[in-house]
Amino acid sequence: MTGSVDVSSFIERRARLAARMEPGAVAVLATALEVLRNGDSEYPYRHDSSFYYLTGFAEPESVLVLVAARGDAPARSILFCREKNVEREIWDGFRHGPEAARVAFGFDEAYPVGELDAQMATVLADAPAIWYALGHSAALDAQVGGWLKAVRAKGRTGIAAPSTTHHLPAILDEMRLLKDAGEQALMARAAAIAAGAHARAMRFTRPGVFEYEIEAELLHEFRRHGAQFPAYTPIVASGANACVLHYNANNRRCLEGELVLVDAGCEFDGYASDITRTWPVNGRFSAPQRALYELVLAAQEAAFAAIVPGRPYSDVHTAAVRVLTAGMLDLGLIDKARYGSVEDAIADKAHLPFYMHGTGHWLGMDVHDVGPYRDLTLPDRPSRPLLAGMALTVEPGIYVRPAEGVPEEYWGIGIRIEDDVIVVDDGCRILSGDAPKRVAEVEQLMGIRA
Incomplete structure (x- = not known):
């Protein structure tokens, strides 16, 4: 991307999307994967369009989680991204790291992407619904299934897993239009x-x-x-x-x-x-x-x-x-x-x-x-x-x-x-x-x- 990023439009889009979800619902959107061209050479990286539309963040291995407002709890935007790694930056270039990305792109919270599975078991607790790209990939469907299973395992303590799943592109595509x-x-x-x-x-x-x-x-x-x-x-x-x-x-x-x-x-x-x-x-x-x-x-x-x-x-x-x-x-x-x-x-x-x-x-x-x-x-x-x-x-x-x-x-x-x-x-x-x-x-x- 050229020049500095004005994050206000990305913050506004996240707020608009969260407002269209049920109170307390959670949306999950990952960016595109890096893809090998041949051997150990990768194709030039290009972010997922919808992920970038909501975040302005162009680094790979990143996931956006939105939690809609409910009662007195405000909406939250959470970024999961690569950790800061000075040694890898020598080879591959600059990385924001969670804290710098949170400040630069206006997220409420940010964590290392390696913590995604553990954090989602908490984020989804008692959420009424989860929004994601249903059927987009078997790996994503399995990952979401794992999160729901982890939440259900806490059911004995009165915590409920989301009872409804929605196809996120259905509303996100309309926004982008x-x-x-x-x-x-x-x-x-x-x-x-x-x-x-x-x-x-x-x-x-x-x-x-x-x-x-x-x-x-x-x-x-x-x-x-x-x-x-x-x-x-x-x-x-x-x-x-x-x-x-x-x-x-x-x-x-x-x-x-x-x-x-x-x-x-x-x-x-x-x-x-x-x-x-x-x-x-x-x-x-x-x-x-x-x-x-x-x-x-x-x-x-x-x-x-x-x-x-x-x-x-x-x-x-x-x-x-x-x-x-x-x-x-x-x-x-x-x-x-x-x-x-x-x-x-x-x-x-x-x-x-x-x-x-x-x-x-x-x-x-x-x-x-x-x-x-x-x-x-x-x-x-x-x-x-x-x-x-x-x-x-x-x-x-x-x-x-x-x-x-x-x-x-x-x-x-x-x-x-x-x-x-x-x-x-x-x-x-x-x-x-x-x-x-x-x-x-x-x-x-x-x-x-x-």
Whole structure:
């Protein structure tokens, strides 16, 4: 993380979560594990998103325990973390240790993580319920079972174990779905860095470069501006590779006359960006490429217009599909003689061979962020209404594989245009708009070679 941490937002989130639990209930949330890459080498460590959302604490081997207020007893936040160890710090870097972490991150109590099992037998005594990620892992379920067994063993003294278990992500995911001002600022920074990286990659691209060379330009720009990680493995897909949605081999040479689809975002202080741009390898769109590209761009504009607080999330996809389907009919990708109207073609899902994915997803600490897309509180589970503070991507596309009846001039063309947006009171705010996407903008920029 960059700079000093303002802990006030983390303290407020913990208080808000505790207030949603039963009086005296206990919530338990562990951070992510360190994972071996091979031999004794580990992958770069990245905290669990929900743990960090509540704590701001990025060290491994850490567990947060929240106890909701009950009667005269106030709510408590307890951190379990690694002990201070000067010798290990020589090898692995700084550790706060429990006491320094308690002060720095605003916890009420902090203990060595090795004391977790012993302490939980006390913390859970007479608690009415425990909240944790049910079924998240067999190890966690077993550990919670051990705590409950230890509490029940004290039953002869009148102490009761929690009688109810709840799935913690059910309420935590809802909290994370609405981004506060601080989160929106971090997401805007992540989007700005990624937008600059896409512009740099456009200027670099020319016939003969390899996809991985373009990827290197992106990664260089991410890190140069302070992003800690790519938000996901970048997709750099030239030619027909762009018709493979999750292509990431990134090892082909880019050829004259092709497009290259680049889907790449970065992570800045725990928050992701996710941007896709598609541009011509030689800096100029051909007529067929431009026709499809302008269609995808129009679909994205229609999707933006559907982002209004109170409207269903599904309206975003519906708006894009309508524009794309109408354009596919006009361009001959869909047989006009077969359908009497755009509505008929949509009802028959005639667009699916060319547009088979959704028009976006939630965005935040995770690139595919948490929170249901449907209102699970209603029997028919309708698409949930958009609310100010939600963050999502808008990413229509078109992918044309060789097929009978499909005009050959479009074969092998894959296009996607993706931006990051925040829902605001009067529509949406585009975070990633600095990444060029208008045909004239792209061609002009690519005329300025690196």
